[in-house]
Structures are given as C-alpha cells and as structure tokens.
Amino acid sequence: MITVEAIRIGNGRVSMVSGVYAFDLVSPKSPLWNHMRTMGAAISEHWLLLRDFNTLFNSSEKIGGSSSLPLDSGDFTQVMMDCALSDLGVARGWFSWSNDQINSKCIRRRLDPAMATTNWVLAFLESKVELLPKGNSDHCPLLVTVSDEGPVRPKLFKYFSIREKHSDFMSMISASWEVRVRGTAMYRFMTKLKRLRADPYIWNKEVFGHINESIVGVKHQLSSLHDSLYAEPSNDALMLEEQESTQRLQILLGHEEILWRQKSRQNWLKDGDFNTKFFYLSIVIRRRNDRIISLKDQNGNLLASEAYINRHMISIFENLLAQESDIDPLLANPFLPNHAQ
Structure with a gap:
C-alpha cells in the first residue's frame, strides 16, 4: 500500500490517498489489514483508498466460477468497520476484473472498490467513481472525480414533524386551511395545498426560527454568561439565566436530532444521545445511492x-x-x- 498526501487547489484541503495492491484471492492478507488499521488510527485528515484488494464483500460482486466467497471476505468487512470506511460505489460499470473468457467459462469480479472515511465522504459530497475500459491490464482503471460543490437545484417541499412541538404550529395550519377559496372542489383543494406549502415556510422563518442558528445563538449567550459569572460568581440572576439557557440548549439539540433523524430515515437508534453526525452521514450515503449519475x-x-x-x-x-x-x-x-x- 502506497499513501500520498493530496492538497486540493483553491481551498487547501488535505487528503490522504492510498493505492492498494493486495495478494491474490488465496494468499493471507493479515499484514495488509493490520497496516490499514494502523493507518486509520494515525490519519486525522480525509482518507481515500483505491484499487486492488483482491477480495469481495458479498456474492453480488461476482458472477461465474466458484459460488463461495473468499475466506478473507469477513476480515475485509471487519477492517472496513474498524477504520470507519464507506464503499463509494460506482457510477459506471460494476465488475472491475474478468478472465476474458466467454459463456460458462466467464468469471467477473469486483476487486477494485473505492473506499473513504466519513470525513472524506462529507467533504466531497458530489464525488463519483467510474470504471474505465480495460487496457493491457486485466483490471479496469478507476476514475474518481472529486467535487465538493454540486449543481443548485430547487428545494422540494418537505414536512418536518419537529415543527409540531411549537405550541402555535397547529393553529397556524388550521388558520391557513380555513381561508375561503372560490372555485371547483379540485381547484379549492389544490389552492389550499399550495398555501400549506408557503405558510409553514414563512412561519418557520418568522416564528419557529432555524434550529442551527438558534443553537449558535444560545451557545454564544452561554459563553457570555460564563464570563459574567466568572466576574460575579454569586449573582443569582446570572445563575438563573445560565440555567434557563442550558435548558433551552438541550431542547434545541433534541430538536436538531429529531430533524436529522427524519431526514436520514433512520428510526432504530435509541433516544438519549445526540447522533446528528450519524444521521447526517446516513443522509449523505442515501442521497449518493439515490443520485442518477448515468x-x-x-x-x-x-x-x-x-x-x-x-x-x-x-x-x-x-x-x-x-x-x-x-x-x-x-x-x-x-x-x-x-x-x-
């Protein structure tokens, strides 16, 4: 495994890129797995791994030949989990290796996945991986297009249940729906639906507020209170305000988690811890899978x-x-x- 440091022109973002060439399917790869674990623990920057691991994740990565998976398939999956690596998938093609035979003798394998750490995936949201036509090698070259900016698309209407926690939300919905509209039943219905798209958006900006901005504001307020309490540690009014601001921050953080949970469609984590980074990564991976790249x-x-x-x-x-x-x-x-x- 060869690792180089790559610096993105423009923003100076540093990434570590590793090229891997493993032994064949039957040779032990324990030294490689251990080296990957050591590298994963030492690298704090974004990390991208490419090329020939000579093993498989599951049966969908092969056709032809033996029906069994390589013996080190489970070890490969475990080292990915230990290093917090995600499979980037592929936009064009799937099998990166073949024995160039035909009919029943044809064997194809996906031996060359591109993988990256969570930090890399979150930093380069619009990146994609493609398989290029084979040249003299029996493996297809990988082309990774790195991009952190995607095209600007119009936002779709989405209903977030977190708004229901505000005491004025349902009354705002009722008032919006009860506005009289003249016309056919279908016209009245569609007009009311359109209004229900616009009114919550305005209400969210004017009343409910953006959760992220509110969290930043409360944190800034708490920092100022801590400075004031350092100068006046016995000030009851400041201590009460600090307590109220802390409670407000906990409520906002809970709202933020509910919001990210709904966006990510992951409902199986237990309540208690704030898992916003997990939910955000789930959103990124799901959106990558949903993208139509070709x-x-x-x-x-x-x-x-x-x-x-x-x-x-x-x-x-x-x-x-x-x-x-x-x-x-x-x-x-x-x-x-x-x-x-």
Whole structure:
C-alpha cells in the first residue's frame, strides 16, 4: 500500500490517498489489514483508498466460477468497520476484473472498490467513481472525480414533524386551511395545498426560527454568561439565566436530532444521545445511492452528463404529454377555477 498526501487547489484541503495492491484471492492478507488499521488510527485528515484488494464483500460482486466467497471476505468487512470506511460505489460499470473468457467459462469480479472515511465522504459530497475500459491490464482503471460543490437545484417541499412541538404550529395550519377559496372542489383543494406549502415556510422563518442558528445563538449567550459569572460568581440572576439557557440548549439539540433523524430515515437508534453526525452521514450515503449519475436511452446509449440526462428525461415526458388523447379537455385541466360556482 502506497499513501500520498493530496492538497486540493483553491481551498487547501488535505487528503490522504492510498493505492492498494493486495495478494491474490488465496494468499493471507493479515499484514495488509493490520497496516490499514494502523493507518486509520494515525490519519486525522480525509482518507481515500483505491484499487486492488483482491477480495469481495458479498456474492453480488461476482458472477461465474466458484459460488463461495473468499475466506478473507469477513476480515475485509471487519477492517472496513474498524477504520470507519464507506464503499463509494460506482457510477459506471460494476465488475472491475474478468478472465476474458466467454459463456460458462466467464468469471467477473469486483476487486477494485473505492473506499473513504466519513470525513472524506462529507467533504466531497458530489464525488463519483467510474470504471474505465480495460487496457493491457486485466483490471479496469478507476476514475474518481472529486467535487465538493454540486449543481443548485430547487428545494422540494418537505414536512418536518419537529415543527409540531411549537405550541402555535397547529393553529397556524388550521388558520391557513380555513381561508375561503372560490372555485371547483379540485381547484379549492389544490389552492389550499399550495398555501400549506408557503405558510409553514414563512412561519418557520418568522416564528419557529432555524434550529442551527438558534443553537449558535444560545451557545454564544452561554459563553457570555460564563464570563459574567466568572466576574460575579454569586449573582443569582446570572445563575438563573445560565440555567434557563442550558435548558433551552438541550431542547434545541433534541430538536436538531429529531430533524436529522427524519431526514436520514433512520428510526432504530435509541433516544438519549445526540447522533446528528450519524444521521447526517446516513443522509449523505442515501442521497449518493439515490443520485442518477448515468442513464441509458432507448437506443442503448449511455448518458453520463447531468445536462444530457436532464434533456433526455424532459423529452420523454414531453413526448408522453404530446400524444393524442380522448380525455375531455375540462377533465384534463381540473385546476382551472369554475366561476359559475
């Protein structure tokens, strides 16, 4: 294993990048696993590991040949857990090695995963891994595109249950829904739904406030109180204010955890500890898995550019909506107001 230090131009962010070439599938790899554990404990920066580990995670990483997994498969999984490494997946291709045979003799393996620590994954959210065509080697080269900034996309409406903990929330929802709207039943319903998207957003900014900003504000207030209590340690008013601010901070931290838990869709951790970093990493991994990085069109062409994917998806729906239909025009557009009612 060879490790180099990489410095990102622009922001100066330091990452450690390790290239691995392990022994074949049957040779013991204990020295490599122990070296990875030692490196993982010593590296405090972002860490990326690439290339040939010559073992497998599970049966989905192979076709053909023996049906059993390598004996060191479990050791590989354990060292990943010990070093807090995440598999970055792959945007294009899957099997990185083959024996170049055909029919029943063909064997394919995914022997070259890209893995990274939690810090690296969180620092480079928009990165992707691709397999390039093989050259003279029997392994496909890996291309890792490192990016910490993604395209700006419009935010979707999301309902967060944490808002229900505010005493005024349900009354705001009721008041928004009870506003009278004239028109057909469908038009009234859709108009009310649109209002329920806008009103909570305004209420959140004006009343509930952003949780992160509130936490920063309370922490700053507590720091000032600690300084004041150092000068006046017997001031009852300051001690009471410190107690109230501490309780307020605990409530806000609890709200923050609930928010991240809902975003991450992880509901199996027990209450008690603030697990916001775990939840945030869960969100990042889920969003990486949900991203459409490449797509095949109806002609079998691979679209890897986001601009090409967007245009292709738009054209599909434009063609669907442009097809002739026997639907009544009034039924096809139920959201127009009916002024006769």
